[in-house]
Amino acid sequence: xxxxxxxxxxxxxxxxxxxxxxxxxxxxxxxxxxxxxxxxxxxxxxxxxxxxxxxxxxxxxxxxxxxxxxxxxxxxxxxxxxxxxxxxxxxxxxxxxxxxxxxxxxxxxxxxxxxxxxxxxxxxxxxxxxxxxxxxxxxxxxxxxxxxxxxxxxxxxxxxxxxxxxxxxxxxxxxxxxxxxxxxxxxxxxxxxxxxxxxxxxxxxxxxxxxxxxxxxxxxxxxxxxxxxxxxxxxxxxxxxxxxxxxxxxxxxxxxxxxxxxxxx
Amino acid sequence: xxxxxxxxxxxxxxxxxxxxxxxxxxxxxxxxxxxxxxxxxxxxxxxxxxxxxxxxxxxxxxxxxxxxxxxxxxxxxxxxxxxxxxxxxxxxxxxxxxxxxxxxxxxxxxxxxxxxxxxxxxxxxxxxxxxxxxxxxxxxxxxxxxxxxxxxxxxxxxxxxxxxxxxxxxxxxxxxxxxxxxxxxxxxxxxxxxxxxxxxxxxxxxxxxxxxxxxxxxxxxxxxxxxxxxxxxxxxxxxxxxxxxxxxxxxxxxxxxxxxxxxxxxxxxxxxxxxxxxxxxxxxxxxxxxxxxxxxxxxxxxxxxxxxxxxxxxxxxxxxxxxxxxxxxxxxxxxxxxxxxxxxxxxxxxxxxxxxxxxxxxxxxxxxxxxxxxxxxxxxxxxxxxxxxxxxxxxxxxxxxxxxxxxxxxxxxxxxxxxxxxxxxxxxxxxxxxxxxxxxxxxxxxxxxxxxxx
Numbered sequence: 001x002x003x004x005x006x007x008x009x010x011x012x013x014x015x016x017x018x019x020x021x022x023x024x025x026x027x028x029x030x031x032x033x034x035x036x037x038x039x040x041x042x043x044x045x046x047x048x049x050x051x052x053x054x055x056x057x058x059x060x061x062x063x064x065x066x067x068x069x070x071x072x073x074x075x076x077x078x079x080x081x082x083x084x085x086x087x088x089x090x091x092x093x094x095x096x097x098x099x100x101x102x103x104x105x106x107x108x109x110x111x112x113x114x115x116x117x118x119x120x121x122x123x124x125x126x127x128x129x130x131x132x133x134x135x136x137x138x139x140x141x142x143x144x145x146x147x148x149x150x151x152x153x154x155x156x157x158x159x160x161x162x163x164x165x166x167x168x169x170x171x172x173x174x175x176x177x178x179x180x181x182x183x184x185x186x187x188x189x190x191x192x193x194x195x196x197x198x199x200x201x202x203x204x205x206x207x208x209x210x211x212x213x214x215x216x217x218x219x220x221x222x223x224x225x226x227x228x229x230x231x232x233x234x235x236x237x238x239x240x241x242x243x244x245x246x247x248x249x250x251x252x253x254x255x256x257x258x259x260x261x262x263x264x265x
Numbered sequence: 266x267x268x269x270x271x272x273x274x275x276x277x278x279x280x281x282x283x284x285x286x287x288x289x290x291x292x293x294x295x296x297x298x299x300x301x302x303x304x305x306x307x308x309x310x311x312x313x314x315x316x317x318x319x320x321x322x323x324x325x326x327x328x329x330x331x332x333x334x335x336x337x338x339x340x341x342x343x344x345x346x347x348x349x350x351x352x353x354x355x356x357x358x359x360x361x362x363x364x365x366x367x368x369x370x371x372x373x374x375x376x377x378x379x380x381x382x383x384x385x386x387x388x389x390x391x392x393x394x395x396x397x398x399x400x401x402x403x404x405x406x407x408x409x410x411x412x413x414x415x416x417x418x419x420x421x422x423x424x425x426x427x428x429x430x431x432x433x434x435x436x437x438x439x440x441x442x443x444x445x446x447x448x449x450x451x452x453x454x455x456x457x458x459x460x461x462x463x464x465x466x467x468x469x470x471x472x473x474x475x476x477x478x479x480x481x482x483x484x485x486x487x488x489x490x491x492x493x494x495x496x497x498x499x500x501x502x503x504x505x506x507x508x509x510x511x512x513x514x515x516x517x518x519x520x521x522x523x524x525x526x527x528x529x530x531x532x533x534x535x536x537x538x539x540x541x542x543x544x545x546x547x548x549x550x551x552x553x554x555x556x557x558x559x560x561x562x563x564x565x566x567x568x569x570x571x572x573x574x575x576x577x578x579x580x581x582x583x584x585x586x587x588x589x590x591x592x593x594x595x596x597x598x599x600x601x602x603x604x605x606x607x608x609x610x611x612x613x614x615x616x617x618x619x620x621x622x623x624x625x626x627x628x629x630x631x632x633x634x635x636x637x638x639x640x641x642x643x644x645x646x647x648x649x650x651x652x653x654x655x656x657x658x659x660x661x662x663x664x665x666x667x668x669x670x671x672x673x674x675x676x677x678x679x680x681x682x683x684x685x686x687x688x689x690x691x692x693x694x695x696x697x698x699x700x701x702x703x704x705x706x707x708x709x710x711x712x713x714x715x716x717x718x719x
Contacts, residue, residue, distance in 0.1 A: 095606070
């Protein structure tokens with residue numbers, strides 16, 4: 001594709017943060033994602049829902065090229081971040097991942113102190129020039145992760161000693177510490193209890209002020225609660241993508257309707 | 266034994282709807298019996314293992330502990346000026362001209378004096394016969410002292426001289442009057458003298474530091490032989506192994522585990538590493554002979570070459586254990602690091618490697634311990650059979666000059682004819698085992714220290 005079309009497209013969808021066009025993903029011989037096109041808006045929470053194995057996590061991991069770490073995975077099609085193809089040869093996935101942060105299903109803090117967990121990203125990206133700046137980033141990130149009040153007295157205690165919900169918020173804080181533009185969340189609440197889930201959901205809603213958030217979830221209630229846009233995946237296809245209210249009240253595709261009413265999945 | 270076989274059979278007592286849980290049904294009884302039997306087998310297996318271990322360790326200690334004790338004869342030797350420095354000039358060059366033969370009369374005189382003092386009748390006409398009670402190295406000890414302290418000539422100095430190996434054997438119960446009947450080195454008459462001298466306190470056993478620090482001695486002087494020099498040889502070899510095998514092994518495993526693409530070349534390499542771990546060590550010995558000595562012209566019998574050969578042997582062990590410990594680091598840690606934009610290398614060095622460290626260290630030390638006890642590869646590069654009778658002059662010489670190694674030294678002693686050497690071989694085994702245990706303890710301590718419990 002030439003530069004002209006890229007620019008045109010970027011102009012065309014002005015608030016589009018990420019636009020995926022005809023994405024195909026193969027795991028060896030398995031065709032995991034079939035021709036998915038999606039436009040993800042800036043400062044919006046976009047939810048991916050669908051039954052297990054429908055490819056929503058796989059698609060999410062395409063957005064920051066985490067799939068590169070899997071040898072047999074092949075991605076085709078275009079995924080543009082602010083109009084730039086993230087699968088371009090010149091793109092270093094490491095640099096991309098600093099812009100597109102990720103939070104995983106299972107809380108995975110480093111076996112280091114809470115402080116070091118947050119400071120690691122800014123350190124390797126050179127975001128702080130001195131200790132004071134780093135301290136500031138750590139505090140800001142922990143505040144954004146809505147966990148500052150709980151850990152401010154024990155910043156040098158191990159991050160793995162926190163409870164599950166705290167660990168997950170720590171991971172979110174760690175992800176926002178590198179100042180990403182997009183935050184990808186892969187079932188961030190599936191390992192949490194309802195109270196921790198509520199806290200994380202609240203947090204996601206706050207993060208929407210500054211980031212474009214993409215969340216994969218198994219819980220349709222959660223999708224309905226936190227997202228503005230919802231995409232329904234089924235068997236590797238993107239069945240329907242629309243405003244969340246529309247998907248949950250008046251879906252166009254019969255498969256979407258049967259899924260949200262609990263008949264398939 | 267298996268559950269499948271238990272399921273068949275109609276009369277096995279299929280639980281009926283009315284069976285009580287207070288009563289064991291047929292199948293449960295059978296299963297419980299099988300489990301009890303299996304436990305009994307396990308306990309029996311462990312018991313057999315323990316018995317062997319106890320037998321092994323007690324026999325090693327029983328046979329080897331004698332090497333740590335040695336019989337000494339304490340003598341007041343008058344260093345006669347007329348024998349040692351006729352000119353009286355105390356010229357060190359002239360003193361050095363007096364060979365050990367020149368010292369023999371002094372020793373004979375001292376022995377006679379000691380016997381007189383103890384009230385022992387001298388049954389021998391020749392002083393030479395009397396001297397047989399002492400190690401033939403005794404005169405050399407005296408000469409070394411005189412050359413180091415020429416000003417003591419003329420004085421009477423107390424020496425603790427090694428008793429001959431037969432006398433030592435007699436005091437340890439290895440040599441009897443019957444066994445001496447056809448022995449040219451000592452006669453039963455000597456033993457009578459020894460008995461009396463022992464009562465007088467002239468002959469006594471004491472701790473033998475020389476065995477731990479000393480050099481190997483010739484075939485006829487087992488009482489002088491020590492393992493010290495070959496211990497040093499082993500030490501230099503271990504330094505070479507550590508310096509070569511750890512970086513190469515860890516780098517190779519990190520590459521294979523974290524960076525290498527999954528293809529047939531990687532698979533081939535992996536299979537071959539596993540195969541190398543099972544290659545007989547003598548194969549590495551002949552490889553070392555061909556490559557390091559015949560091709561690269563490194564010195565024969567040198568700890569450097571030995572270390573390189575043992576490196577080849579240890580590498581697969583280190584690679585396999587390092588890869589296993591890298592594999593055991595949860596992938597979520599890698600994802601977390603990659604997810605916040607760490608590069609692959611940062612991920613490995615900041616997060617994966619520190620977590621894998623205890624396993625890597627344990628594997629390395631186990632590899633080293635294995636290398637420490639290895640004899641076969643040393644056979645072919647000339648370290649077995651080399652008589653380690655001199656200390657290396659310096660650190661470089663320690664690597665480059667010929668030496669033996671502890672297991673090679675043990676083998677060397679075990680094949681010598683004199684039973685006194687047999688005892689020393691067992692003593693050497695004790696020292697080797699102490700080394701191995703120390704290394705294992707270090708491994709445990711390091712693992713504890715590096716292990717993150719959080």
